[in-house]
Amino acid sequence: MRRTFPFAVAIVAAMVMVLAVMVGVGIGQSITRVGPSVTSHGGTPSDVYSSEIRGRCVSGAVRPPGAGVLPIAVTVGTESNLLVRFTTNLQEVGNQENATLELELLDAEEQVVDRMGQWNVPGGPGSAWVSGSAMWTFANVAPGNYTVRGWVSVGRYDSEGGAIVVTNCALAVFVTPVAA
Numbered sequence: 535m536r537r538t539f540p541f542a543v544a545i546v547a548a549m550v551m552v553l554a555v556m557v558g559v560g561i562g563q564s565i566t567r568v569g570p571s572v573t574s575h576g577g578t579p580s581d582v583y584s585s586e587i588r589g590r591c592v593s594g595a596v597r598p599p600g601a602g603v604l605p606i607a608v609t610v611g612t613e614s615n616l617l618v619r620f621t622t623n624l625q626e627v628g629n630q631e632n633a634t635l636e637l638e639l640l641d642a643e644e645q646v647v648d649r650m651g652q653w654n655v656p657g658g659p660g661s662a663w664v665s666g667s668a669m670w671t672f673a674n675v676a677p678g679n680y681t682v683r684g685w686v687s688v689g690r691y692d693s694e695g696g697a698i699v700v701t702n703c704a705l706a707v708f709v710t711p712v713a714a
Contacts, residue, residue, distance in 0.1 A: 600634070
C-alpha cells in the first residue's frame, strides 16, 4: 500500500500560499477603477449627525410645493463628502398621487447650495401608507456651516394638487473628509 499523504499536504500548502499572496496584494488598495468611474476611500467620518421624529414630522398635511423636513445644522471643518440618508412614512397617498423625496444642502444664509434628484413614491389604493427613503452624497463640500434637510412634496397625476401626511422621519448625515 502506497501512501500519498505527503503529496496531499504539499498541494494544500501550495494552495494556502497562493491564497495568502492574492489576499496580501489586495490589502492597502484604496482606489478601485471599475469601468470609466473611479472611487476612493477617504478617512473615517469626522462627524455624524442624526435626528428623528416619531409621529407627525410636519404639522398638518403637506401640499404643493412641499415642505422641508428635519433640518440638521452641520459643520464641515475641511473639504468633505456628506453622505445623507432620509427615510419617512407617508400617509394618505392616494391612487392618483405621487410623493417625492429630495435632499437639500443649504448654506448659512439658508440658500440652496445643492439638491439631489427626486425619488418618486407612487401612491396606492385609498388612504395608503407608504415608506420612502433617499440616500445621496454631496461631494467635495467646502468648509463652513450648512443645513441638511429632507424635502417632501406631493403631486397628482391629474395635476389638481394633493396632500399627504408625513410621519416617522429620520435623517442622518455622515461628514467624511475627502482623501488627500
